Amino acid sequence: MSAIVAADRSGSGKTTVTLSLLAYLQQKQFNIQSFKIGPDYIDPMFHQFVTQKPCRNLDPILTSEAYIKQCFTDHIQKADYALIEGVMGLFDGVSPLIDHTPTASTAHIAQILNLPLLFVIDCSRLSGSVAAIVNGFTTLNYNLKFAGLILNKVASDRHLELLQEALEPLNIPILGIIRRQDQIHLPERHLGLVPTDELPQLNTLIEQLVKLAENSFNWEKLLPLFQTEKPVKIQPTLTIPCVQHSVKIAIARDQAFSFYYQDNLDILQQLGAELIFWSPLNDSQIPQNIQGFYFGGGFPEMFAKQLSENLSVIKAIRDQISVGIPTYAECGGLMYLCEEIIDFENKSWQMVGVLPTKAFMGKRLKLGYYQATTLQNSPLFPQETTIFGHQFHRSDLTTESPNPVYKMKRYRQNKDNQTITEGWSFANLHASYLHLHWGNNPEIPTRFLQQCSIFQ
Template identity: 35%
Template sequence: MASSVKAVLVSAVASGQGKTTVTAALARKLVRSGMRVRVFKTGPDFLDPMMLQQAAGMPVQSLDLWMVGPDHCRKLLAQASADADVILIEGVMGLYDGTPSSADLARAFGVPVLAVIDASAMAQTAGALVLGLRDYGPVNLAGVIANRVGSPGHARMIKDAMPGVPLLATLARQEESLPERHLGLVQPGEIETIDTLLDRIADELLLDTEAWQVLPPVALADDDAAEPVEPLLRGKTIAIARDAAFAFLYPANLDCLRELGAELVFFSPLENEPVPKQADAIYLPGGYPELHAQRLSQAQAWQASIRDAHAAQRPILAECGGMMALTDSLADTDGQTWPMTGLLRGQVVMQKRLAALGSQGWSTPQGQLRGHAFHYSRLETDVAPFARTKRHPSGDAGEAIYRNGSLTASYFHAYFPSCPSAVAALFLGRAGA
């Protein structure tokens, strides 16, 4: 079944051009005009989708030809097109960066590209930049949004420099931008004025409605032959940590667990909530434990419950921040060391230099479980890895995967739909080397 919907992939020449700000502003503007808007994010990311979800009011899924896979990307886009007027896809890094790139994704599904340019230090040169973005691949370039524009005259110079390419919108320089920290944007829930800020940016995005309306719809069809997920976790309850310290979680992972038949319950270690007693297994996703290390170290009920679950051999999957909270100690961003739960021998130390970034895959007996790593901390441990991921596309050794009894822990963030049977084996305690 195919549905046609207006869809664009929002990309740029590089990171830092304002893609997330522009995509969020456009989503909020279209939603306020009465349109049903679905937003996607290209590549592995947690923070940008949170902001885009805040702007559009709908969950934001990931699209990536390697990590997610073409078939699942097609399924997600087709599902969105069935109940949306507009689909916005925010790209990753520059338009042609990565293997696969945002341009590859756009071409795979016939989605035109909307280029964001930082116009703050250029005028006519914008034309050369835009034509290069269009022709290098090439891609179907639907138009341009000029960010950080100084004046209406500045906008006219940019428009005149791009014959044949519509200037779909402009956004003035922002006195207050979306706040960031070491891993990227600050989580929307931490910003009291986030909706006011998004509304203001949406107001300041000057959209050429005539040029927008003439953009042709894109036909997005699902593959009806896709096999359903076998309910290998039917009858199992999985407890998932979910709060400001454990918030890096793909919505698709939750969908996958439900398709596998699991019942999901949530709890907050930050609020000193113990692991729910009915849980057959526990999932500790990534997040910012380094920002909440003192509270986590003092959450005695939470700590006792996770130790009890481990002693009872209930399977535990801990990713990145989840793993950090299960080590002996965690040194926070100020260098102060706090005791953690001690289920994985070692100390976590924050550093200013990025420790790992990029797509990775874990070869399991059930198949390759794909995902990524992105962290600034390092684990100092004498525990030998149970296995290692491989970096994509180089094939070089990636993150260590540790095993201690029923605990599986790593800096690796898994994208569950890439291999549901491997995920089921982890939560059933049957994962092999």
């Protein structure tokens, strides 16, 4: 079995609880596999820092229900324990279905995988009302199974007594009690948590989380809950062809570019790619004899000065793209390929300059799932391909693409939802704000590697 850490709303403590559980299991030297529901990049970095094993994203919009089952089953085969962190509040998702379970919500994944929920509640401003909240969540959808409760931010022994008295008639086990404390804090900024690579004090934080887990949870009941059962492996629903010859792909990965789904990297390798990780921040030259670039998302705006000062790398990238090397860039990668990045202090920094536009930081977060149809051929898609992706950024462009890659509309919104165009494509370059998960579409990286294989 496994369990999903869920909550009544965002900010209730799912990530802190999940990391403390993972840190305790890791400290006991168990083999753990973690998962994160939704399109999140940063929470999985924390999971991986703790477990020393890539976290896997479970997202039915970016992939499919069949892929989620296959991904979960495949990756628990060698694990002793497995744990899934939910997203937002339990029923928060895109649009309500008939059974009151919005698609892409934590509740949706719990039903797909038939797993119990460990329900986290922020009790800081609650006493007797906690029972109404728990009763509402546990009875809205009777297909869901609740293994127990984690009471977070409990102020005192008297506060705990009031909570326990209110919850007793519901007969739901309390498996964890976390006292209110200020020592453990995960720093945030404009796109969520600050990534792990920028937190030198993270080892100390993990030690604090281990102590928290030791003192706060009922491990006698939790360990059997997280212990994996080895189901029969699901026959893959997708066939991944292998490229005939190894293709060398340079993948930008450092503090500025860190948003990659592990499944995307795995699929590239399964297709026959040789992945060469390098740093546009710190390396003095690009990797040699490569046949393609992959620039993921991240925080180039936070490192714009350092990126702009690495002139030899900027020139080398520009030269390679100008002669046609296949290049795929998402979000932060797109920003890096612009002429400039204008940061939050309105300072301008020179970037690669292959896209005739500038990226500037705005005040409004652009967030959501999109259904996109390609308007032209690109290194990733033939024209008129329909895909699903996710946007998550605070920047805009001074000039929109004259020949956009996509026409897009928000996923499962009303019929009057506005269609927008977005993305850049010319020669062998594809750059867009849209993040893609290739798990359900191996033909995307297949086409990219085919383009790369003929580049000399």
